[in-house]
Amino acid sequence: MNQYFERRYIIGGIFITLILILLGRLFYIQIIDDRYALSASKNVIRQYIQYPARGPILDRNGKILVTNELVYDVFVTPKEIKSFDTLEFCKLLGIDRTEFNKRLAKAIKYSPNLQSPFEKQLSPQLYASFQERLSEFPGFRVGPHPIRNYPDSVAAQFLGYIGEVNDNVIAKSGGYYRLGDYIGISGVEKAYETVLRGQRGVKNMMVDSKGVQKGSYANGEYDTLAVAGEKLTSSLDIRxxxxxxxxxxxxxxxxxxxxxxxxxxxxxxxxxxxxxxxxxxxxxxxxxxxxxxxxxxxxxxxxxxxxxxxxxxxxxxxxxxxxxxxxxxxxxxxxxxxxxxxxxxxxxxxxxxxxxxxxxxxxxxxxxxxxxxxxxxxxxxxxxxxxxxxxxxxxxxxxxxxxxxxxxxxxxxxxxxxxxxxxxxxxxxxxxxxxxxxxxxxxxxxxxxxxxxxxxxxxxxxxxxxxxxxxxxxxxxxxxxxxxxxxxxxxxxxxxxxxxxxxxxxxxxxxxxxxxxxxxxxxxxxxxxxxxxxxxxxxxxxxxxxxxxxxxxxxxxxxxxxxxxxxxxxxxxxxxxxxxxxxxxxxxxxxxxxxxxxxxxxxxANLLPDMSRYISQQKRRAQLDSIKKARVDSLKKAAAIQSAAYKNKKPAVSNYLSAIKRKDDE
The missing domain is CATH 3.40.710.10 (DD-peptidase/beta-lactamase superfamily)
Structure with a gap:
């Protein structure tokens, strides 16, 4: 009998302990930890890439050869797109429906769930008007992006240029580069890419069901700041x-x-x-x-x-x-x-x-x-x-x-x-x-x-x-x-x-x-x-x-x-x-x-050599390439006809092939 009462107290103590643990966890979730509260009421968290400014390049005396200016790009997340006025959207950006479909298909191919660039370098006026109507276009957002600026427009071959990464570069980067990133293609921009590119940041934002931003998630506690690329001082004398x-x-x-x-x-x-x-x-x-x-x-x-x-x-x-x-x-x-x-x-x-x-x-x-x-x-x-x-x-x-x-x-x-x-x-x-x-x-x-x-x-x-x-x-x-x-x-x-x-x-x-x-x-x-x-x-x-x-x-x-x-x-x-x-x-x-x-x-003085002969050679080469392509296309067509004739047990088309060859020889 005494053993029964002792077990009852033990079991009761276990239940009380579990209840206290659950109550403590509930108190922590509702009062102390605000992550769940922040995710409530159909709000969701979106991560936005913060692109760093590439490092500036100076001449030996500190004169700027390359710097940055801020522009705005339109990004799309295909999975978040809902019905909207596509024609009005195209009109606003100055593109047609065919171009819209082409870009959207590219974004879907990259990833339905990840954002990718849709339109680059909006003018300040277009950015302002597009930002005002952004809520009408779910799945799209506008983000800042620094681009290169060359104040004196000199030393192009020395400085080189940057361009958007392609699939091959993304694959070889081990996950560093993403669609829409820029990379040095030539010159110093390429030679010192790892120094100039800086480090991307991430900003977590709360948005409602319409895609409208509702503020920073957790007051930015989980954000990472973009780190600008390092400055390069060149040996060049701009004078x-x-x-x-x-x-x-x-x-x-x-x-x-x-x-x-x-x-x-x-x-x-x-x-x-x-x-x-x-x-x-x-x-x-x-x-x-x-x-x-x-x-x-x-x-x-x-x-x-x-x-x-x-x-x-x-x-x-x-x-x-x-x-x-x-x-x-x-x-x-x-x-x-x-x-x-x-x-x-x-x-x-x-x-x-x-x-x-x-x-x-x-x-x-x-x-x-x-x-x-x-x-x-x-x-x-x-x-x-x-x-x-x-x-x-x-x-x-x-x-x-x-x-x-x-x-x-x-x-x-x-x-x-x-x-x-x-x-x-x-x-x-x-x-x-x-x-x-x-x-x-x-x-x-x-x-x-x-x-x-x-x-x-x-x-x-x-x-x-x-x-x-x-x-x-x-x-x-x-x-x-x-x-x-x-x-x-x-x-x-x-x-x-x-x-x-x-x-x-x-x-x-x-x-x-x-x-x-x-x-x-x-x-x-x-x-x-x-x-x-x-x-x-x-x-x-x-x-x-x-x-x-x-x-x-x-x-x-x-x-x-x-x-x-x-x-x-x-x-x-x-x-x-x-x-x-x-x-x-x-x-x-x-x-x-x-x-x-x-x-x-x-x-x-103008000492440019006469390139008319070179241009004529280029035109002649283009004509020969066109003739060669036409010949290949004709042979492919003939081969397809011959193959089809063979399958259907129709007469061979050797006469057709001979005619093409005679025409080509002429």
């Missing part, structure tokens, strides 16, 4: 960039300027360029992109790192340095130039057949004597006898490669080219092994033949000469955020294997080029500029105008390479343009040259 782009207007070519003491790129001009604002994501972006992409002058080609040019005479100082290091010549080595050089059974003329007479190393550089440097090249290649041509050529090539030719310099931009520094195996294939000699490839000694370089590589050679034997890898970004952070590889001296003593006689000749030689017209009063003109042969038209230089001679501050395509001699166009850039950087002004040249003439 030089603007001047360079003006000077190269209506011309095809490139300007690259480097600070020799650091490898920082001061100017990065690719011409023709374009206004980067044309590729800001929006209504006209696709049209603008197609127009630029179809431009025969190829504005999307990043010429400083992707275009290849024969170095021409700008290569001669490098040849002299290697020859001195290898003991083949001295600064006192002379050569008598009769206006040509004889290599084997070939006679190679100096430029315009000029007779330079007796020249030394320095005077040969100053007067750009082809014969002297042909002689230097043959000494280098023939030193071990003709049977060792392959081996000695490879040694020569290896020495040239130390200056950065024939390979990527490691610039912090995507898609850098290598130029072309031919290997012995190339000539073995062309002439068979043992079937070629120094005279076969003699044009390499004066920067012609199969040799080619990017403008960046040419400028880097000048930085190497300015530094008397080493260079820092060229780069474009000085710091990230407020931290002076650059890659370690950009702080290391890269030696080219030439003793410093051999640079002075070469630099003497380069100074003479500007003081009283081929570039005398570009001499800057009060500044000693050392340079070398080049006239790079071009099999497709007028020769390219090339000029490379550094200044001042003592403690150089700038090294530069200028290429103007189809413009003739280096002294005519490339040298004056380079001199204006150099003086602008050193003095922040441009003085009148004793020769009388001034920047306005070069800014206003």
């Amino acid at each position: 030089l960039q603007k001047l360079g782009e003006k000077l190269m207007k209506n011309k095809v070519g490139s300007i690259v300027a480097i600070e020799p003491s650091s490898g920082e790129i001061l100017a990065f001009v690719s011409s023709p360029g374009y206004d980067p604002n044309l590729l800001v994501v929006g209504h006209n972006r696709s049209t603008n992109y197609n127009r630029l992409n179809d431009n025969p002058y190829k504005p999307f080609l990043v010429r400083p790192i992707q275009a290849n040019y024969p170095p021409g005479s700008s290569f001669k100082p490098l040849s002299a340095l290697i020859a001195m290091q290898e003991g083949m010549i001295t600064p006192q080595t002379t050569y008598y130039c009769p206006g040509y050089y004889t290599a084997g059974n070939r006679r190679i003329a100096c430029f315009h057949g000029e007779r330079h007479g007796l020249v030394t190393l320095s005077s040969a550089v100053a007067e750009s004597c082809n014969g002297y440097f042909d002689m230097v090249f043959e000494k280098l290649i023939n030193r071990n006898g003709p049977k060792q041509t392959d081996t000695t050529f490879t040694l020569w090539r290896n020495n040239v490669a130390k200056f950065g030719l024939g390979g990527r310099l490691g610039l912090d931009l995507p898609s850098e080219g290598t130029g072309l520094l031919p290997k012995a195996s190339r000539y073995d294939k062309m002439y068979h092994r043992g079937g070629w000699r120094s005279s076969t490839v003699i044009s390499l000694g004066i920067g012609q033949g199969e040799l080619s370089a990017t403008p960046l590589q040419l400028a880097n050679i000048e930085a190497t000469i300015a530094n008397h034997g080493f260079y820092y890898k060229p780069h474009l970004i000085k710091s990230i955020g407020n931290r002076e952070i650059i890659k370690k590889e950009y702080t290391i001296k890269n030696y080219v294997g030439i003793d410093p003593q051999y640079f002075e006689p070469v630099i003497d000749g380069m100074q003479a080029v500007v003081d009283h030689g081929t570039a005398a017209g570009s001499k800057i009063p009060g500044i000693i500029m050392c340079g070398k003109t080049g006239t790079a042969q071009n099999s497709h038209g007028e020769d390219h105008s090339v000029f490379v230089a550094f200044a001042p001679r003592e403690n150089p501050k700038i090294a530069i390479a200028v290429v103007v395509e189809n413009a003739g001699q280096g002294s005519s166009w490339a040298a004056p343009i380079a001199s204006f850039i150099v003086e602008k950087y050193l003095r922040d002004s441009i003085t009148r040259r004793p020769s009388g040249i001034d920047p306005e003439r070069y800014m206003n």
Whole structure:
């Protein structure tokens, strides 16, 4: 009996404990925790992505190259759409019903339950009117989205552009990118995407059954703030960039300027360029992109790192340095130039057949004597006898490669080219092994033949000469955020294997080029500029105008390479343009040259090559493609008919196929 009463108290205690627990939980839910109260009365929680502003990009002096401005996009969640006036909706956004259905189908394909972009970049007026009527269109919402803005519209190929991610990018991102996100497509925007993009945030909002926002969920306790991308400070000098782009207007070519003491790129001009604002994501972006992409002058080609040019005479100082290091010549080595050089059974003329007479190393550089440097090249290649041509050529090539030719310099931009520094195996294939000699490839000694370089590589050679034997890898970004952070590889001296003593006689000749030689017209009063003109042969038209230089001679501050395509001699166009850039950087002004040249003439000149032949070829190619497509379509149709005839046991259509073939042959 006593045991019965004891069990009764135990069971009763258990029930009382459970009741107290349930009452406590109910009190917590109703009084302390407001999550359930907030979800009541048909209210639901929606998560809205908060897009961060991409990091701004500045020039070396803190001037803004790229910033952001706020626009508004329309988003749709297909599952939440209810019946509404579709025609009024389309009228409000300025689209037709077909376009509405196309966009909605795309959103459904992405996810019926997740929001995706429907319309981008509403104007402030349209945003205001649409926001007022938003409750009439359940399933749609408007959200802010920062986009890029380029205040000075310069350096498009350097900065690059952003675009909306595609399915492939989303799949490869491991879940980071979503439909409607933007990503760097080219230039710095691509190279530093992870730094610039920032971190998305999430805002939880309460909305009623009509989709009208009722306030922040839990007072924002579960929201995450968007984190803006970090600021990038570039090495670019916007003063030089603007001047360079003006000077190269209506011309095809490139300007690259480097600070020799650091490898920082001061100017990065690719011409023709374009206004980067044309590729800001929006209504006209696709049209603008197609127009630029179809431009025969190829504005999307990043010429400083992707275009290849024969170095021409700008290569001669490098040849002299290697020859001195290898003991083949001295600064006192002379050569008598009769206006040509004889290599084997070939006679190679100096430029315009000029007779330079007796020249030394320095005077040969100053007067750009082809014969002297042909002689230097043959000494280098023939030193071990003709049977060792392959081996000695490879040694020569290896020495040239130390200056950065024939390979990527490691610039912090995507898609850098290598130029072309031919290997012995190339000539073995062309002439068979043992079937070629120094005279076969003699044009390499004066920067012609199969040799080619990017403008960046040419400028880097000048930085190497300015530094008397080493260079820092060229780069474009000085710091990230407020931290002076650059890659370690950009702080290391890269030696080219030439003793410093051999640079002075070469630099003497380069100074003479500007003081009283081929570039005398570009001499800057009060500044000693050392340079070398080049006239790079071009099999497709007028020769390219090339000029490379550094200044001042003592403690150089700038090294530069200028290429103007189809413009003739280096002294005519490339040298004056380079001199204006150099003086602008050193003095922040441009003085009148004793020769009388001034920047306005070069800014206003139009040297764009005639592209009518190119356009005709493009049209002809398009016609051939159209004919080919028509042929394929006809054959597919015939095959389908034949297949159907076979299945139905009808007569074969071989006569039809024969007729198509005869028509195609005609």
